[in-house]
Amino acid sequence: MTENGLGHWERVLNVDTMNPNVKRVEYAVRGPVVQRAVQIEKELKEGVKKPFTEVIKANIGDAHAMGQKPITFFRQVIALCVYPDLLEDKFPEDAKNRARRILQACGGGSLGAYSASSGIEVIRQDVAKYIERRDGGIPSNPDNIYLSSGASDAIVTMLKLLTSGEGKTRTGVMISIPQYPLYSAALAELAAVQISYCLDEDKCWSLDVNELRRAVKAGREHCNPRAICIINPGNPTGQVQSRQCIEDVIRFAAEEHLFLMADEVYQDNVYAEGCQFHSFKKVLFEMGPEYSSVVELASFHSTSKCYMGECGFRGGYMEVINMDPEVKLQLTKLVSVQLCPSVPGQALLDLVVNPPQPDEPSYDTFIKERTANLHILSEKAKMTAQVLNTVPGIHCNPVQGAMYTFPRLTLPEKAINAAKEKEQAPDMFYCMKLLEETGICLVPGSGFGQRDGTYHFRMTILPATEKLKIVLEKIREFHKRFTEEFS
Numbered sequence: 001m002t003e004n005g006l007g008h009w010e011r012v013l014n015v016d017t018m019n020p021n022v023k024r025v026e027y028a029v030r031g032p033v034v035q036r037a038v039q040i041e042k043e044l045k046e047g048v049k050k051p052f053t054e055v056i057k058a059n060i061g062d063a064h065a066m067g068q069k070p071i072t073f074f075r076q077v078i079a080l081c082v083y084p085d086l087l088e089d090k091f092p093e094d095a096k097n098r099a100r101r102i103l104q105a106c107g108g109g110s111l112g113a114y115s116a117s118s119g120i121e122v123i124r125q126d127v128a129k130y131i132e133r134r135d136g137g138i139p140s141n142p143d144n145i146y147l148s149s150g151a152s153d154a155i156v157t158m159l160k161l162l163t164s165g166e167g168k169t170r171t172g173v174m175i176s177i178p179q180y181p182l183y184s185a186a187l188a189e190l191a192a193v194q195i196s197y198c199l200d201e202d203k204c205w206s207l208d209v210n211e212l213r214r215a216v217k218a219g220r221e222h223c224n225p226r227a228i229c230i231i232n233p234g235n236p237t238g239q240v241q242s243r244q245c246i247e248d249v250i251r252f253a254a255e256e257h258l259f260l261m262a263d264e265v266y267q268d269n270v271y272a273e274g275c276q277f278h279s280f281k282k283v284l285f286e287m288g289p290e291y292s293s294v295v296e297l298a299s300f301h302s303t304s305k306c307y308m309g310e311c312g313f314r315g316g317y318m319e320v321i322n323m324d325p326e327v328k329l330q331l332t333k334l335v336s337v338q339l340c341p342s343v344p345g346q347a348l349l350d351l352v353v354n355p356p357q358p359d360e361p362s363y364d365t366f367i368k369e370r371t372a373n374l375h376i377l378s379e380k381a382k383m384t385a386q387v388l389n390t391v392p393g394i395h396c397n398p399v400q401g402a403m404y405t406f407p408r409l410t411l412p413e414k415a416i417n418a419a420k421e422k423e424q425a426p427d428m429f430y431c432m433k434l435l436e437e438t439g440i441c442l443v444p445g446s447g448f449g450q451r452d453g454t455y456h457f458r459m460t461i462l463p464a465t466e467k468l469k470i471v472l473e474k475i476r477e478f479h480k481r482f483t484e485e486f487s
Contacts, residue, residue: 033431034059037441052439056471058459059441061235061403063309066462071308071369073362074351077102078313081111081347094360102347111343117336119147119317120343123350127317130353134267135282146318146331147349149341150311151265151302154318156186157334158298161327162227162259163190172223174215174258176207177449178406178456180235184449195219198451201408204397205239209248216256227259228252233266233277233401236448236458238381240275240401246283254295262299265316268306271378272400281321297321303348305403307373309462315345315352377403380461380468387472391479403462406445409455409479415486427455433482438474 034057041055057065064070073095080086080099087096105122107113118124124147128140148154163171172193175183179196187194197215199205212228219225230249232241241249253260262280270277281299285292303315320328355370356362381399388396388407396407411426419429425446435441445456463471 031443031447033428033435033441033443036432037435040435040439050439051437055435055439055441056463056467057441058463058471059443061305061460061462062311063305063403063462064311066460067464067467068309068373068462069369070310071366071373073356073366074308074310074348076362077351078344078348082344084109092361094356094362098351098354102350106343111347113343115147115340115343115346117338117340118332119145119341120346120350123147123346123353124317126350126354127319131279131281131319135279135285138282138285140319144320144323146320146335147341147346148316148318148335149314149345150304151263151300151316151318152182153314153341154298154300154316155182155261155263157331158261158318159183159186159190159192159227160334161331163192165224168222168224170223171227172219172225174212174219174225174228176229176231176234177451178236178445178458179229179449180231180263181447183229193219193223195223195225196449199234199237199239201397201451201454204400205234205237205406207241207245207249209252212249212252216258225256225258227261228256229261229263230280231263232280233269235263235266235402236404236406236443236445237397238399238402238404238406239397240270240272240277243276243278243283246278246280247287250280250284250287250291250295254291260295260297262297264299265302265305266402267301268374269377269403270401271381272398275400277401281319284321292321294322296323298323303345303352306352307370307377308348308352309373310348313345313348314342315347315349316341317349376465377461380465381405383465383468384459384461384472387469387476391476393479393483394475399461403460404458405461406448406456406458409445409457411455412483412486415482418486425455427457430455430482431457434475434478437481438478440471440474440478 037055037057044050076091076095077098081102103109105120124142124145127145128142131140165171170193172195173187174195174197177196177198184194195215197211200208216225264279267277280297284295284297298318298320300318303313304311356366384405385396385398388394393410394407396405399405416426419426422429425444427444427446431442431444442457442459448458450456
């Protein structure tokens with residue numbers, strides 16, 4: 001007996017009694033390498049001597065953490081919304097007008113009030129107008145817009161709606177390899193089946209419809225394929241898919257009767273000459289009613305990427321096209337369980353889709369800051385590929401868009417064997433050793449998926465230009481030492 005008289009006490013929740021699907025979840029961008037990086041930061045603060053003075057986290061697309069400055073107009077309006085007494089102070093009139101409009105749409109005139117579960121109506125209207133402008137006038141209905149706490153929240157919600165069945169009838173969802181591990185993690189948690197299709201690294205990570213056909217045919221052997229996810233511009237690979245590719249995907253989705261999920265959170269991040277962002281919705285409607293009246297589409301956008309980088313506000317939206325009205329009722333019910341998306345995030349999203357106009361006082365500063373952020377990213381994208389391609393044993397495709405590069409590593413056999421002895425993937429072994437020796441935190445390609453026998457890492461291009469130069473030089477020096485050590 002224990003002192004409380006209850007005898008032997010066993011926890012109600014332990015690792016054996018918890019949800020087995022949760023144990024299957026992995027999320028590489030905050031995985032073991034990043035956890036070790038956090039420990040090393042603590043050790044540095046405690047005075048532990050290292051061969052470096054700081055940890056540089058190039059593992060995640062967090063622009064502000066990497067030093068990118070917020071857009072002035074966005075922060076002015078948010079400040080006014082959070083503390084309306086500032087409306088009496090000297091702020092630009094267009095910032096005050098935006099703040100008043102947002103606050104008037106909030107319960108009690110406060111960002112602290114709940115909103116409608118699908119988001120504040122005037123903001124959904126602004127999102128619909130933004131989509132119409134972006135897509136050359138193709139109509140967008142605010143009733144098809146669902147605001148969300150970042151795009152991730154909306155993506156997981158849509159996957160929940162799609163998941164059903166058991167055994168061979170379980171929902172299969174097609175995701176790219178390499179992929180962003182939100183998708184594999186969500187599918188694991190929902191006990192859905194991941195159907196992997198490989199991007200072609202030798203053709204700058206392009207998508208081949210023949211590979212889609214191979215993957216869906218293989219998937220039908222053990223599940224019921226119901227959806228295909230496309231990330232464009234790509235994460236972790238940084239490619240921008242051509243219009244022809246998007247048309248091919250839409251035709252494929254129609255032929256195979258698949259729900260199409262278009263993750264377009266990097267739509268402003270296009271750098272390479274000859275590349276252009278095409279929204280799936282625009283291409284779908286330009287292909288005519290044969291497709292636009294039947295293909296079911298959900299597209300996603302976020303405040304976290306592009307030129308804004310406002311990850312912490314958790315603002316995003318989803319637009320659904322051709323969704324069954326009864327399913328929409330279920331979607332509305334599902335989002336209502338979480339009450340509402342972050343209201344400050346909704347306010348920030350409104351500024352992204354309704355920025356200062358040419359006749360407003362904040363316009364010149366806004367355009368200058370937006371242009372500068374995207375220009376710097378473009379320059380860093382070019383520099384990253386150029387420098388990495390000078391390193392023997394590293395091959396890096398052009399960073400056409402988004403915020404990352406996914407270079408291929410040639411690793412000595414001795415290093416691969418050393419990794420196996422530690423029961424680590426070879427690129428995990430490489431990234432962990434890089435962290436311990438240089439303080440640079442990258443994510444191994446094995447956390448995103450890659451063709452067997454190939455090794456990669458994902459690295460963000462977000463560090464400030466001078467710091468990025470240091471990162472690239474340290475990687476160059478490390479790779480040379482690593483190769484010599486294990487040759």
